[in-house]
Amino acid sequence: MLCAGIDAGSRSIKAVLLDTDTGKILAAGVSDQGVEQERLATELFDKILFEAGLERAQISGVIATGYGRNAIRFADTTITEITCHARGVHQLAPETRTIIEIGGQDSKVISLENGGRVRDFAMNDRCAAGTGRFLEMVATRLNMNWSTLSELAHQSQKPALISNMCVVFAETEIIGLLAEGKPLADVVAGVQKAIATRVAALAGRSVASPVYFTGGVALQPGMARALEEVLACPVGVVSQPQFTGALGAAVLAGERAARNNL
Amino acid sequence: MECRSSGPQPSVSNASAGAALRWFEDMIDHCYDYAEAARAQGRPVVGIMCEFTPREIILAAGAVPVCLCGGSAATIPPAEQFLPANLCPLIKSTFGYQVTGKNPFLNWADLVVAETTCDGKKKMFELMGAAKPMYVLELPHKAENAAALEHWTQELHKFKAHLEERFNTQITEEKLRAAIQLMNRERGLRRQLADLMTQDQPPLTGRQLIEFKSIISGIEADLQQYENGLKSLSASGGDASSPNVTATKASLPREIRVLLTGVPIVHGAERVLELIENAGAVVVAMENCTGLKPILEDVDAADPAPIRAIAKKYYHLPCSVLTPNSGRFDTLRSLSAKFRPDCVIEIIWQACLTYDIESIQVRKLAEEELKLPYLKITTDYSPSDSARISARVEALFETIKAKAKG
Known part of the structure; x- marks a missing residue:
């Protein structure tokens, strides 16, 4: 069929x-x-x-x-x-127990039962901070190609701390960090870490392995690494996320x- | 009037239950007429802000108790000139009416009664008190402390004395007992209406049930309409084939039964309730302050000390400002057994700290003890997140249906 x-x-x-x-x-x-x-x-x-x-x-x-x-x-x-x-x-x-999906304006954590049925899920509320929109904003602001962000982030030794919960204010924060002379790579890595931290907070206690990452943002390899660090477990990326x-x-x-x- | 609901009205029939429902659709207008007439007769208007305020004592003083809680998104921007944006919409909306002067009941209020519940309200009352006569009841928060009820009883005695002096009246035991009878009757009727939702095929939607209320308590015409609605809805005995009953039901198939809990859904702020039921569910029970919470218990009319009896009833209200708030969990247990929900949905107004933090315990109770899926929706009065809320609610219902199919 x-x-x-x-x-x-x-x-x-x-x-x-x-x-x-x-x-x-x-x-x-x-x-x-x-x-x-x-x-x-x-x-x-x-x-x-x-x-x-x-x-x-x-x-x-x-x-x-x-x-x-x-x-x-x-x-x-x-x-x-x-x-x-x-x-x-x-x-x-089919072995997946937790799905992390980050899309354009959404981030979701879905936990699955045996057989792939949804057991529970959590989603971001009225805020785009932990979503693809956040990365898009950063790429635009830094005049960079969206897909090259990850390569740059990979060079970072010390990701910057991005503390703002709002995309708009985070933009101001990023400009401030760059003005202070923070390396670009650290800022981008910091943004990825901020998104991963937001998503991890969404996941709360319900992260059962294996964890798979999907949604458009999973196309950025650096994001899976950032999630692995924050969740302290391996995060696989599905094909064609x-x-x-x-x-x-x-x-x-x-x-x-x-x-x-x- | 701005405080009128702008959401879709529930579908109603030409049956007498429909007539009763239509009566309450014009509730604000009726309350306006009632309060205007009462003022003309020299009765004071007393604004109330919370279900802890005992309406009985206000009624016994010959005054008209009006709920002033704001449910309008439109009054929030004016309120934010004075209040922080990161505050619960109920508090902002309520205060916004003071800023805009668009709530006639607040304008008319000869006195506003408030209480020390959450920090947001407490501090807002100080601002409101600068422009309005304000009386604040001190609510003790440690519910299990034996001295707490004693203190609350003393607060109500002082409140009674204050009303007597302010309005130059005597609150006699006879008047108190009459007010207790009246409020018990009103609570009893609303409780019976809510109990209709225990049926396998509830005769109303939750959105229709929440219409059965009034911001002014003890209006005889309202009580008559509760009785009318109840009579016509109970006559069918829950038989879904009865024309009365089917006519008042919405056309969607109602497969999922929802137990709603969390913050109050003030008149005008029913959006999330509508989103839940539009996703194909029926909200069979609302545990919150605009639902069952304040009407589950009556004042003991036989108690020789009426103020003490009133204090007891009101102090049992399981609000999240109390610690620990074990009464709420007991209520949820018994409502779950009685109304047989398929899931628990909790609504939290953004920045409502006490309900938001307590929600972790509600989730635990739902999932681990009641074995019910739980969903928390944090939102405010603006409709900007409606699509996102719908997606989550629909996904919850899809999960429940998939599980039922096995």
Whole structure:
């Protein structure tokens, strides 16, 4: 059976086409989020269908997730990103007990039971300090490419202490640190450590190993290292971390279609 | 009036339960008319800020007790000219009405009664007291100290004397007993309405149930409407096929039963309750101060010392300012047994330290003892995080449903 998952996130839209019989991802794509969410999602969906040489009629089920999920009217139903990330990560790394997901404006810690079911979860409240938006702000402020931040952070011997809980004020704090002559690498490493510390506080006592890291921010290798240090345990990064929400949605679309066909 | 709720109104039918509900949809208007008429007759208006304040003594003084707790996001920016931004929205909203002058009940208040509950309120009362006649009851915080109840009883005696002098009246035992009867009747009716939610198919949503209240206690017309609503909702005996009952239910399938706890949900601030029920649940019990907490216990009408009896009832209120607040955990245990929830959701107003810190113990109780999933939502009166709250609530319900499927 062929199924699709659409993850309409706060910063980007992700789509996955899955052959649920083989578990093979036939196509995956990402585009920037924007005002016309449904049109953007439709274009992305059609694009990956074209890449896979498929047509919409061949798709047995579509589930939408992410903050824009309710705008995706061509989906059969919606499921929250918490359930979808859990299912997606379970698909890729079934041994996972704790998922750390850091996306554009979100950070989540999800603990899983045997079988990959969600046992508990925690999410950041009304603040973007522990999220991808924080890193984006730093990259912009430092005039750097987002993906080179990690390389720079890796050179740091002594990460700077970033204490602000607010992205806007943290920006001021960072400027202050640079004005004091703190090395750039230490500042960037400090930012990564600040995010990791925020996420660890979210996780509280419920960090069971193995821990897997997913979401767009997991594309930065330095972030996994920062999390390992703060959590004092190994943190694996799933393959294609941007897509676990969409993948989980596609897996769940397959399960739903199978139930409906019974 | 700004304190009116702007949220979606619950769906109501043309049945008499619907008529009762519609009555309470206009609650603020009714209270306005009632207070205006009472003032014309020379009755003083007494503003109250908390469920610890005994309405019985105010009623016995011939005054009109009005709850002044703010539930409006609009009055918060004006309040922040004076109060720190990092303070609970309930305190800021309440004080904001003083700044804007937009709460007629506060403007009318001949006296505001407050008490030493949380630090935020206590210090706000000092600011409010600069412009308004203010009387502060000293609430002892160590609930298990035998001397605490004695002190609280003395506070209420002093309060009685203060009202007598201020309003030039005599609070006789007879008047006190009449006020006790009236408040017991009001609490009893609201308790019976809340008890309807024990049914497998509750006849109301939590959003509808919370409408059954009034910021002024003891209005006979309100009590009549509680009775009407109760009569029509109980007549069906919980039979969901009865037209009365099905008509008052919202159209969504209600699969998840929620026990709500935490901070009070003041009139106008029902957003999170709506988000929870819009995700396909029914809030069967609200443990907080705008729900069951203040109506679970009555004043012992047979007690030979009425002030002592009033002091006892009010001092049993399990608020997070008390330490330890074991009464709250006992209440949660018994509500859980009675209302059979599938999960516990706790609402914390941002910067409400006492409830926020106590929430760790509530989570422990829910998860380890009651074996119920627990979710804490920390928010304020602005709707900016509604999508995020919905995502968490929906994810909780997805988890519960997945578990039920096995």
